[in-house]
Amino acid sequence: MKPKNLAKKLGVTKKKQAKFDAALIEAEQAGELRVAESGRIQSKVPQGSHLGIVHRVKSGDAYIILREPKPLGLSEDVFVDKHDLKDAQNGDxxxxxLLQRRKSRGQRCGYVVEVVERATNVFVGTYFEEDESGWVQIDGKEFPEPVWVGDPGAKGAQEEDKVVIEMLRFPAVGQIGEAVLTEVLGARGTPGVDTQMIIHEFGIPDAFPQAVLDDARLEAENFDENDLTDREDLTGKTIVTIDPKTARDFDDAISLERIEKGHWELGVHIADVSHFVQPGTELDREAELRGTSVYLPTKVIPMLPEVISNGLASLQEGKVRFTMSAFIEYTAEGVPVSTRFSRSAIQVSQRFAYEEVMPIIEADDAQQIEGVTPEIRKLLKEMHHLAMILRKRRFAKGALELDMPEVRLSLNPDGEVTGAYETEHDESHQVIEEFMLAANIAVAVKFKDEGIDFLRRVHADPAETKLKTLKQFVEALGFELEQYQSKKHLQGLLNQVRGTPQERAVNYAFLRSLKQAEYSPIEMGHYALAEDQYCHFTSPIRRYPDLHIHRLMASLVCDNVTYRTLSAEDLIRLGHHCSNTARRAEQAERELTKIKLLSHFAERVGDQIEAVVTGVERFGLFCRGLEIPVEGLVHISVVSSEDYYEYDREAMALVGRRSGKMIRMGDRATVEVVHVDVDRRELNFKMITHTETEVRQAKKKATKKKGQPPRNSKGGKPNSKSNKKASATKSKRKPNQRKRKRK
Structure with a gap:
């Protein structure tokens, strides 16, 4: 339970609270109890037991990802048969x-002793009635059987409604799950229901409590833009913001000046959210609980009420706004020589969307550009010039650039998909990226030099075994990776695949070989950025860790000892929490995007679309649409009616037993939409034609006839395109089909 609840149950008074807190820390350090990532107090690990996270697979079995410290000599995950899982679910x-038994390849097996903490008790599914009882088939594939929810018609639920349930007894082998129906979201397919499904499924706080809104309104009443006491007045400087067209809140603004010796002074000005959100207030507690803003395709769920996020703190054009400024002096070659920080006030001269910037920068000096003064134009050109210098230096130092475009949806007023596209990052994005990275690094270095403990953004080095697997994968595709532990060689690989059909597959495989970045006070550096000191400072409107950093900077700039830092234990706890909320936000956005795309294709069963093969597995092919970037499965049984295809692990291809034809990643194909199940997140295609491999084979034969040596897989230019495989698998029966069978 939470420390506060434990103290209450033990009858701890306010006078003894400090002593109680100290006792908890002492007990944790002595190994007498544990503190989970959620902050809950837990019993110590029983002797002979090991702590881990459940990852269930399609069969119902699971792999347990062990927590550190792992048992001596055990580096792999532990396999647990579904009969030995008790009622443990994915993420618990x-x-x-451990058992003496091993799998065929030597993998250790084990069994669950106890579920320590549930990943969630709340689920979303489809309601139906049978045998005078209410049942819910939970969305996704983790719960193959429906869950009993008691008497029919609870909360006014109708058959086929999407509902929210809270689990009372989790299902297990031979045990039906039981739950209580807590909310009816509406009929399946009704506009807005899918968004509410995701909000509840991921437990994302939506509406703000009244006390939080009252706090925000009070801050608005007390805000006086003319009171610049203890602030550096920068309202006369030329300052610009560059953001997406659809941005609603503006965290950052930029100034840049040439100073003596041909040096640059870069000013990165970040919204001073710490001025409005004081530690311990209702506003602060709610912001910490949320951890981050969530950007769903249909809705933004902000970390702070809009009166602050879209008003008081937002750096709007022409408005005086309070900021925290980082000034970095660079030589003409882009070498940083000094930094300083201040609490400031700015007035943005002009706001730009990313799409507007490069035409201005690339335009001839003699060309007139409407609405842009010569001063602003000069500023943008100099920003671009310095940013490209910094970018070149960063990659020379060993930073890695992984290009993973995001899918963006075009929606009609009802939230239905009318189209989809991948975001493109041009040099205007790179300008802002370089300056934000520079500010984040400068702040982290300052705290390190001052000996201040702070919440870093860290990215641990990848495991050698993961990089070895990456090397084998890319070499099977025909690319070279001589020294897989060398960042120079890894970046060389990313450069090799850029623009090729295999780019997405290699980028995704590389991403899987890396560890996840996280928030932590532990100094372990940032692998991908090749930086020893790094933190998040530049987005306090939408990220709580940045707000924490701003408070530390304010205390340093103002020599204020009232907010120096948190204890080591509290920093670790805050880091875990913020890492989890950031991942939750990303997963929720991806899942709603997937639901939207599947709903679109549910209306296109029987249609043929052009696609590209993005993954090859023993059970079939994953294909991604070219017009709308959604992935589906072509099961091996429907690849061809004229031949039988088998999986060639070495070639990473399906090979026709009779014809010898190969299907590999990057092959173009025409596929037919044959099955869509939005609830189970499934999309299935049937192969109509594919041509790319035959073309390559014909060229290879022609080369041999001319007496030239054939190009091997490493020397040839790869010719395929890929992306991460979709989660679509072969269809199972729906709840109504299950109902008929049971009857």
Missing amino acids: EVFIK
Whole structure:
């Protein structure tokens, strides 16, 4: 339970609270109890048991990802048969014990002793009635059987409604799950229901409590833009913002000047959210709980009420706004020589969308550009010039650039998909990226030099085994990776694949070989950025860790000892929490995007679309649409009616037993939409034609006839395109089909 609840149950008074807190820390350090990532107090690990996270697979079995410290000599995940899982579900934290039994490849097996902490008790699904009872088929593939929710018609639910349930007894082998129906979201397919499904499925706080809104309104009443006491007045400087067209809040603004010796002074001005959100207030507690803003395709769920996020703190054009400024002096070659920080006030001269910037920068000096003064134009050109210098230096130092475009949806007023596209990042994005990175690094270095503990953004080095797997994968595709532990060689690989059909597959495989970045006070550096000191400072409107950093900077600039830093334990706890909320936001956005795309294709069953092969597995092919970038499965049984295809692991291809034809990643194909199940997140295609491999084979034969040596897989230019495989699998029966069978 939470420390506060434990103290209450033990009858701890306010006078003894400090002593109680100290006792908890002492007990944790002595190993007498544990503190989970959620902040809950837990019993210590029983002797002979190991702590881990459950990852269930399609069969119902699971792999347990062990927590550190792992048992000596055990580096792999532990396999647990579904009969040995008790009622543990995907994402749950469990105690397991190891068995002497091993799998065929030597992998250790185990069994669950106890479920320590549930990943969630709340689920979303489809309601139906049977045998005078209410049942819910939970969305996704984790719960193959429906869950009993008691008497029919609870909360006014109708058959086929999407509903929210809270689990009372989790299903297990031989045990039906039981739950209580807590909310009816509406009929399946009704506009807005899918968004509410995701909000509840991921437990994202939506509406703000009244006390939080009252706090925000009070801050608005007290805000006086003319009171610049203790602030550096920068309202006369030429300052610009560059953001997406659809941006509603503006965290950052830029100034840049040439100073003596041909040096640059870069000013990165960040919204001073710490001025409005004081520690311990209702506003602060709610912001910490949320951890981050969530950007769904149909809705933005902000970390702070809009009166602050879209008003008081937002750096709007022509408005006086309070900021925290980082000034970095660079030589003409882009070498940083000094930094300083201040609480400031700015007035943005002009706001630009990314799409507007490069035409201005690339335009001839003699060309007139409407609405842009010569001063602003000069500023943009100099920003671009310095940013490209910094970018070149950063990659020379060993930074890695992984290009993973995001899918963006075009929606009609009802939230239905009318189209989709991948975001493109041009040099205007790179300008802002370089300056934000520079400010984040400068702040982290300052705290390190001052000996201040702070919440870093860290990215641990990848495991050698993961990089070895990456090397084998890319070489099977025909690319070279001589020294897989060398960042220079890894970036060389990313450069090799850029623009090729295999680019997405290699980028995704590389991403999987890396560890996840996280928030932590532990100094472990940032692998991808090749930086020892790094933190998040530049987005306090939408990220709580940045607000924490701003408070530390304010205390440093103002020599204020009232907010120096948190304890080491609290920093670790805050880091875990913020890492989890950031991942939750990303997963929710991806899942709603997937639902929207599947709903669109549910209306296109029987249609043929042009696609590209993005993954090859023993059970079939994953294909991604070219017009709308959604992925689906072509099961091996429907690849061809004229031949039988088998999986060639070495070639990473499906090979026709009779014809010898190969299908590999990057092959173009015409596929037919044959099945869509939005609830189970499934999309299935049937192969109509594919041509790319035959073309390559014909060229290879022609080369041999001319007496030239054939190009091997490493020397040839790869010719395929890929992306991460979709989660679509072969269809299972729907709830109504299950109902008929049971009857």
